[in-house]
Amino acid sequence: MTDGRARRRVDTRQRLFEAAVELIAEQGFSATTVDDIAARAGVAKGTVYYNFASKTSLFEELLRHGIGLLTEQFRAAVAGLPPRPALAALVRAQLEYIRRYRAFAQLLLSEMWRTNREWQQTLRLLRAEAIGVIAETVRAGVDAGDLPADLDVQLASSALFGVGLVVAVDWLVFQPDRPVEDVQEALLAIVRRVAHT
Amino acid sequence: MTDGRARRRVDTRQRLFEAAVELIAEQGFSATTVDDIAARAGVAKGTVYYNFASKTSLFEELLRHGIGLLTEQFRAAVAGLPPRPALAALVRAQLEYIRRYRAFAQLLLSEMWRTNREWQQTLRLLRAEAIGVIAETVRAGVDAGDLPADLDVQLASSALFGVGLVVAVDWLVFQPDRPVEDVQEALLAIVRRVAHT
Amino acid sequence: MTDGRARRRVDTRQRLFEAAVELIAEQGFSATTVDDIAARAGVAKGTVYYNFASKTSLFEELLRHGIGLLTEQFRAAVAGLPPRPALAALVRAQLEYIRRYRAFAQLLLSEMWRTNREWQQTLRLLRAEAIGVIAETVRAGVDAGDLPADLDVQLASSALFGVGLVVAVDWLVFQPDRPVEDVQEALLAIVRRVAHT
Amino acid sequence: MTDGRARRRVDTRQRLFEAAVELIAEQGFSATTVDDIAARAGVAKGTVYYNFASKTSLFEELLRHGIGLLTEQFRAAVAGLPPRPALAALVRAQLEYIRRYRAFAQLLLSEMWRTNREWQQTLRLLRAEAIGVIAETVRAGVDAGDLPADLDVQLASSALFGVGLVVAVDWLVFQPDRPVEDVQEALLAIVRRVAHT
DNA sequence: TATGAATGAGAATTCATTCAT
DNA sequence: CATGAATGAATTCTCATTCAT
Structure with a gap:
């Protein structure tokens, strides 16, 4: 039963998520304090701990949530499409996602290639899912002969993911005024060309 | 003969730089403590503060040093070359650099697209120099007709820089066993293709 | 019923004030550590920082609080009295105050005539209030013809304040066994005489 | 034999004394760093330790030097005079001294009534000498019938010393533009009156 | 006689976490 | 379900002192 209390709790968690993503995107995980998060979410500090076990687990849930969402979009984008259009759809989905959740994308870009952090394992797993x-x-494209047979699928896939991320975030951070279509076009052009090999 | 003291001091600073790059690359700036840095450099904690005004300014000098070096390599790489080969030389120089200073590259990837950090201004300036x-x-390529006339030079340049960085670091972190030549080839292939438009 | 928490916090601040005054009176501001203050107040070190922004601002609030109290006593002492008795009442009020808050008086004596300290501005303002x-x-006395017409009101007032402070503290520190009445008498005698000019 | 080296050392010590007095007068002993002192004296930090055993002993020597000088002036002032003029001469000598060594006077005012400091003992001894x-x-005045027979000689003497110190320093700090003669007059007036009892 | 790089103990400050309300 | 005062371990930074040159 969805009573008022349960709804309120969900709201609070959502607000905390949003506050945390923004702050961590801007400053990084360590530089963001629980006080900051509570303040931006407009709740008391104790409330953070009422809703999450620790700062780290808040962050892990955040990663899970954010990357889960991305993975879903990826799946939805490729559903039923043949390799070539599917690849283009993925690029579009990624940009769409980054535009919608820019702070999360920024955060991901900054954390993805770190080593030695507590949540490294979680991150690796989630990354594998999305890139999966x-x-x-890509594999389907190779099998269908749309992509070169000797293509390293893993390398190509992570490169594709990384390139999309870095180009999109760079655009958001350094040239936010340019229309997203430009970026989309540029990226699709690259992908198309590479795919033609 | 140069003053022994001055030499000693330069040595110490160098050691601190190296220790700091590695640690910050792995864990990030905030998660790296001054104690860690001192310990890895094999000096006392006070020595860090004798040589740098603060942890932040140590990091800023680090950025300055590292990106300065990269900019030099870029300049050396393009010296006297026509646009097309110059572009390829830049890609090679960047990969060369990342291979040589992998920790610094990793650090850069993590910090480049953050906002709201103390050294943001410094970083932006340095970035502009290197991408410059x-x-x-790229501009020379456009002028010479080697690159499409309507290419957005700024966007293309940052994209090129970002792509190189993310692909190379991804390779270093996730597939360190693959030969660098593969990555270099893949990148050059992309660039070549885009350039052919 | 008032919030128990708020009361607790006020208590803590009061305890910190008291601990700080005593320690700073004995050793001076710089020689007193935040650890000392917390220990004497019976709270954890973090509590000091939960209640005050910094050691300096704790001290500033302390000055404000202590001198504010003194100013109040001064006002209460002179209320409704004609100049001559009012002057005597001020001397008595100052001694009363110093006897009651000896540590604060000692602290004031040590800090009042320093220059170049962070809280100098605050101190000057507060001093002006009390001496005001x-x-x-004094001015009323001059206007009423009770005091010499050419008396420098500012100089005389600060001198009066300073003399009371130094004589009383000297007594507290070096001859604490002598009854306060002696000191009071001596001071009043001086003031009376000077006033007779 | 006064060769160049010895003279240089004396110079250095003198410069360090002067630098230290000024800084400690402004900020207090603990807040003044050895670095500060060396910098203001225009020598390297090591030089401080070449000339003095420690920061504390530099300060103790300073106190000894300064109060010794004051005691000498006191002795010279009263030499051969009968009680009443001798008392006036002492007041003049003190003001003279404070005008000449204002920083030292300020320092003395701030440290004289502290308790619990390392050099407390030294300070007490020196104070006893000067006030002696x-x-x-005063005793001679009492014996000669110039001063009331029941006067507490100790109390009166320290009060006299303290009053002179505080009034003069207050003038130096808060009204440095007023001519010293005003202050001298005011003080002498007080003393004269009290002496008349 | 003087220097200044290096040290490390200690001081100020921060912050994730707990807990009584 | 939420709060915010309190905590103390960890962190940044300071500074008197040492010592090789």
Whole structure:
């Protein structure tokens, strides 16, 4: 039963998520304090601990949530499409996602290639899931002869993911005024060309 | 004969730089403590503060040093070359650099697209310098007709820089066993293709 | 019923004030550590920082609090009295205050005539407030013909304040066994005489 | 034999003394760093330790030097005078001294009534010496019937010393533009009156 | 006689976490 | 379900002192 209390709790968690993503995107995990998060979410500090076991687990849930969402979009994007259009759809989905959740994307870009952090394992797993969708598509492309037979599927997939991330975030951070279509076009052009090999 | 003391001091600073890059690359700036840095450099904690005004300014000098070096390599790489080969030389120089200073590259990837950090301004300036070299080359390519006339030079240059960085670091972190030549080839292939438009 | 928490916090601040005054009176501001203050107040070190922004601002609030109290006593002492008795009442009030808050008086004596400290500005303002009450009384005495017409009101007022402070503290520190009445008598005698000019 | 080296050392010590007095007068002993002192004296930090055993002993020597000088002036002032003029001469000598060595006077005012400091003992002894000269004069006045027979010689002497110090320093700090003669007059007036009892 | 790089103990400050309300 | 005062371990930074040159 969805009573008022339960709804309120969900709201609070959502607000905390949003506050945390923004702050961590801007400053990084360590530089963001629980006080900061509570303040931006407009709740008391104790409330953070009422809703999450620790700062780290808040962050891990955040990663899970954010990357889970991305993976879903990837799956939805490729559903039923042949390799070539599927690849283009993935690029579009990624940009769409980054545009919608820019702070999370920024955060991901900054944390993805770190080593030696507590949540490294979690992150690796989640990354594998998201890139997995790309890899399936690429493999299908190879199998269908749309992509070069000797293509390293793993390398190509992570490169594709990384390139999309860095180009999109760079655009958001350094040239936010340019229309997203430009970026999309540029990226699709690159992908198309590479795919033609 | 140069003063022994001055030499000693330069040595110490160098050791601190090296220790700091490695640690910050792995864990990030905030998660790296001054104690860690001192310990890895094999000096006392006070020595860090004798040589740098603060942890932040140590990091800023580090950025300055590292990006300065990269900019030099970029300049050396393009010196006297026509646009097309110059572009390829830049890609090679960047990979060369990342291979040689992998920790610094990793650190850069993590900090480059953050906002709201104390050294943001410094970083932006340095970034502009390094990408400036790329931009000059791209512009020359456009002027020479080697690159599409309507290419957005700024966007293309940052994208090129970012792509190189993310692909190379991804390779270093996730597939360190693959030969660097593969990565270099893949990148050059992309660049070549885009350039052919 | 008032919030128990708020009361607790006020208590803590009060305890910290008291601990700080004593320690700073004995050793001076710089020689007193935040650890000392917390220990004497019976709280954890973090509590000091939960209640005050910094050691300096704790001290500033302390000055404000202590001198504010003194100013109040001065005002209460002169209320409704004609100049001559008012002057005597001020001397008595100052001694009363110093006897009651000896540590604060000692601290004031040590800090009042320093220059170049962070809280100098605050101190000057507060000093002006307290001495202002004396000055009003002196001026009234001059206007009423009870004091010499050419008396420098400012100089006389600060001198009066300073003399009371130094004589009383000297007594507290070096001859604490002598009854306060002696000191009071001696001071009043001086003031009376000077006033007779 | 006064060769160049010895003279240089004396110079250095003198410069360090002066630098230290000024800084400690402004900020207090603990807040003044050895670095500060060396910098203001225009020598390297090591030089401080070449000339003095420690920061504390530099300060103790300073106290000894400064109060010794004051005691000498007191002795010279009263030499051969009968009680009443001797007392006036002491007041003049003190003001003279404070005008000449204002920083030292300020320092003394701030440290004189502290308790619990390392050099407390030294300070007490030196204080007793200086005030001793005043006490001798007061006693002579009492014996000669110039001062009330029941006067507490100790209390009166320290009060006299303290009053002179605080009034003069207050003038130096808060009204440095007023001519010293005003202050001298005011003080002498007080003393004269009290002496008339 | 003087220097200044290096030290490390200690001081100020921060912050994730707990817990009584 | 939420709060915010309190905590103390960890962190940044300071500074008197040492010592090789």
